[in-house]
Amino acid sequence: MRSPVPINTGRLYDVWPWKRCPSSLFDKTYVLIVVKTGGTEQISRLKDQLDTLLSTVPKENVLVLSDLTEKVDSVPVLDIFADLSPNERKHYPEFELYTQIQKLQKEGQDTRMLNAKGGWDLDKYKNLPMVRKIWRDMQEGNMRKMKWFLFIDTDTYIYQYFFGSPVWVSDVVFGYGGTGYVLSYGTMEALNKVSSSIPLDDPIYSQYGLNVTSLCCGDLVLAKVLQDKAGIKIKGFWLMFNGEIPSSTTYVGEIWCEPVVSLHHIGEKNLAALWTWVEGWKKRTKSVAPLLFKDLFDYIAADISATRNDWDNTEEGHRIYPPSLSQSASSSTPHKIFTSFEQCRAACEADVLCFQFVFQGTSCALAGQEERSYSGWMVERIRHWTTETSCKDARWVRSNP
Numbered sequence: 242m243r244s245p246v247p248i249n250t251g252r253l254y255d256v257w258p259w260k261r262c263p264s265s266l267f268d269k270t271y272v273l274i275v276v277k278t279g280g281t282e283q284i285s286r287l288k289d290q291l292d293t294l295l296s297t298v299p300k301e302n303v304l305v306l307s308d309l310t311e312k313v314d315s316v317p318v319l320d321i322f323a324d325l326s327p328n329e330r331k332h333y334p335e336f337e338l339y340t341q342i343q344k345l346q347k348e349g350q351d352t353r354m355l356n357a358k359g360g361w362d363l364d365k366y367k368n369l370p371m372v373r374k375i376w377r378d379m380q381e382g383n384m385r386k387m388k389w390f391l392f393i394d395t396d397t398y399i400y401q402y403f404f405g406s407p408v409w410v411s412d413v414v415f416g417y418g419g420t421g422y423v424l425s426y427g428t429m430e431a432l433n434k435v436s437s438s439i440p441l442d443d444p445i446y447s448q449y450g451l452n453v454t455s456l457c458c459g460d461l462v463l464a465k466v467l468q469d470k471a472g473i474k475i476k477g478f479w480l481m482f483n484g485e486i487p488s489s490t491t492y493v494g495e496i497w498c499e500p501v502v503s504l505h506h507i508g509e510k511n512l513a514a515l516w517t518w519v520e521g522w523k524k525r526t527k528s529v530a531p532l533l534f535k536d537l538f539d540y541i542a543a544d545i546s547a548t549r550n551d552w553d554n555t556e557e558g559h560r561i562y563p564p565s566l567s568q569s570a571s572s573s574t575p576h577k578i579f580t581s582f583e584q585c586r587a588a589c590e591a592d593v594l595c596f597q598f599v600f601q602g603t604s605c606a607l608a609g610q611e612e613r614s615y616s617g618w619m620v621e622r623i624r625h626w627t628t629e630t631s632c633k634d635a636r637w638v639r640s641n642p
Contacts, residue, residue, distance in 0.1 A: 252495050252638055252639075253638070253639040254499070254636040254637055254638045254639060255636075255637045255639065256634040256635070256636060256637070257635075257637060259529070259530050259531055259635060261528050271302075271387060271388050271389065272302055272387060272388070272389045272390075272391060273302055273303075273304055273375070273387040273389070273390050273391070274295065274298060274302060274303050274304070274391045274393065274399075275304045275305075275306060275371060275375070275390060275391065275392045275393070276290065276295075276303065276304070276305045276306070276393055276394075276395060277306055277307075277364075277367055277368075277371065277392065277393070277394055277395075278305060278306070278307045278318065278394075278395050279307055279308050279360045279363070279364060279367075280307060280308050280309040280342040280346070280352040280353070280355070280360070281338070281342070281352060281353060281355045281356065281357050281359065281360030282353070282357070282360060282395065283353060283509075284313060284353065285509050286395040286396060286508075286509055287305065287313050287318075287395045288313060288314060289509040289512050289513060290395050290512065291313065291314055291316060292314075292513075293512055293513055293516035293517075294398060294399065294512070294516055300316065301385070303316070304319070304375070305317070305318045305319065306318070306319055306321045306367065306371050306374070307319065307320060307321065308320060308321065308322055308339055308342055308360075308363060308367070309342050309343065309346055309352060310323065311346075319374075321367050321370045321371055321374060322336075322339055322366075322367075322370065322447075324374070325370070325446075325447050326441065326442045326446070328442050328444060329442070329443070329444050329445070329446055329447060332444040332445075333366065333454065335359070335362045335363045335366065336363065336366075338355065338356070338359040338360065338362070338363050339363060341355060342355065364458070364459055365453060365456065365457070365458045365459040365461075365462055366447070366448070366453065366459065366462075367459055368392075368459030368460060368462055368463040369447060369448050369449055369451075369453075369459070369462060369463060369466060370447040370448075371392070372424070372429060372432060372433075372463070373433065373436075373447065373449070375390065375429065376429050376430075376432075376433045386426070387426065388425070388426050389423060389424075389425060389426070390423065390424045390425075390426075390429065391421060391422075391423050392421060392422050392423070392424070393421040393503075394421075394505075396505065396506055396507050396508065396512070397420065397421050397503055397504075397505055397507070398503060398504040398505075398507045398512060398515060398516075399421050399502065399503045420482040420483055420484050420502075420503045420504075420505050421482060421502075421503045422460065422475070422482070428467065428471070428473055431471040431473060432449065432466065432467060432470060432471045432473070434471075435470045435471050436449040436450060436470060448462065448466070449466045449470060450466075450470070451465060451466050451469075451470075476640035477640055477641050478502070478638060478640055478641075479638075479641070480496055480499060480534075480638075481499060481500055481501065481502040481503075481637075481638060482502050482503050483501065483502070483503055483504050483505065484505045484506075485504065485505065485506075486504060486505070486506050486507060486511070487504060487515065487537055487540050487541050488541045488544065490504070490534070490537075491534075492534050492535075492537075492538045492627075493596070493626070495636075496534050497533070497534055497535050497630060497632065498533055498534070498535060498632035498633075498634070498635060498636045499533065499534055499635070499636045499637075499638055500531040500532060500533055500534075500635050500636075500637065501531075501532045501533065501534055501536075501537050515540065518540050519532065522536060522539075530635060531635050533632055533635060535627075535630075535632050538627060542627070545618050545620060545623060546618065546620070547617060547618060547620050548582075548615070548616065548617050548618075549615075549616045549617075550614075550615055550616075551614060551615075552614055552615075552616045553599050553601075553614040553616060554597050554598075554599055554616035554617075554618070555597070555598075555599050555606065555616075578603065579600065579603055579604060579605040580603065581600070582600045582615045582617065584605070585598055585599075585600040585605035585615075585617070586598065586600075586617050588605055589605075589617070589619060590619065595619065595622075596618065596619050596622060596623050596626070597616065597617065597618045597619065597623075598616070598617050599614050599615065599616045599617075600614070600615045600616075600617070601614050601615070
């Protein structure tokens with residue numbers, strides 16, 4: 242990895258005085274955290290999230306929605322499809338799995354034995370019914386009216402603040418569900434006003450009049466309906482809403498001083514370890530500043546070693562083939578003549594912006610090919626850069642788009 246130094250000024254950001262989140266953030270009318278899960282998903286993921294990330298959140302501010310009704314550690318899990326008409330369900334083959342889930346539960350069997358891939362296919366039908374249910378329950382007095390709604394998966398790690406990580410698909414920009422996304426009360430209201438004319442037994446009632454069969458996923462479905470029906474587009478805050486795990490995210494350059502809002506694909510064991518580390522960090526620092534990527538780097542710093550075999554420590558988007566030490570940079574195929582790991586390391590050492598590298602076959606690069614990989618890190622250079630690069634203030638990146 243080459244560090245993008247000096248800091249790229251292309252990302253616009255604001256610097257604000259830091260204030261710890263007030264205790265009233267989780268009063269009974271302010272923030273609702275909505276957790277999406279499913280009957281084919283390992284229940285340990287939800288249990289670990291309740292035991293760590295959500296353990297300090299009042300139960301009144303947590304809503305767990307799934308494709309079956311159950312209780313997990315005394316927390317009610319509600320079936321989001323329970324109110325769908327049979328007429329709607331029969332139009333979509335994915336709901337055959339929903340029928341199997343209900344049948345197994347009635348028979349007292351474990352629904353987690355079912356095909357998890359089918360659970361993913363069914364999952365895209367959940368996002369819009371979740372919005373409709375929450376809105377209906379608030380209007381009918383079955384739920385307190387909240388101001389903000391944070392939607393997460395069971396492998397999402399949220400630190401403190403709030404909108405979404407943008408993903409572009411055709412003409413729609415959606416908030417990636419894995420990183421969490423936020424809707425305001427006004428957004429919920431606008432969406433439900435424009436869809437009030439759809440008949441209850443319409444085959445696409447729960448999806449606000451949109452046929453979602455050909456769409457990939459529920460977060461895209463939600464964004465498309467918000468954009469097409471209510472004229473509302475996402476405010477994107479990437480990398481603060483982050484789709485990576487701590488060990489694969491970007492740390493150098495302009496990202497270094499930006500706050501961490503969320504991470505994704507945090508498995509059960511990693512979730513507990515990360516939560517424990519963050520709680521310790523908050524105690525050590527007394528939360529006088531937000532958690533920055535600079536701070537999160539400390540969580541993975543001890544795992545960085547000088548070398549690692551059968552490992553590619555790079556990614557496609559950052560592929561750079563340095564010229565060999567015996568060949569000019571103008572050569573059209575400089576990466577084909579590296580003969581050893583040591584020669585590749587020397588090329589990285591010669592480039593003051595190089596922090597890590599990978600040697601594969603006869604190639605030395607910052608991203609991999611399909612050969613056995615030998616990865617290396619410039620440990621002292623990384624240690625020096627991370628120690629010497631301080632953050633005067635947190636950089637709150639402006640939305641894009």
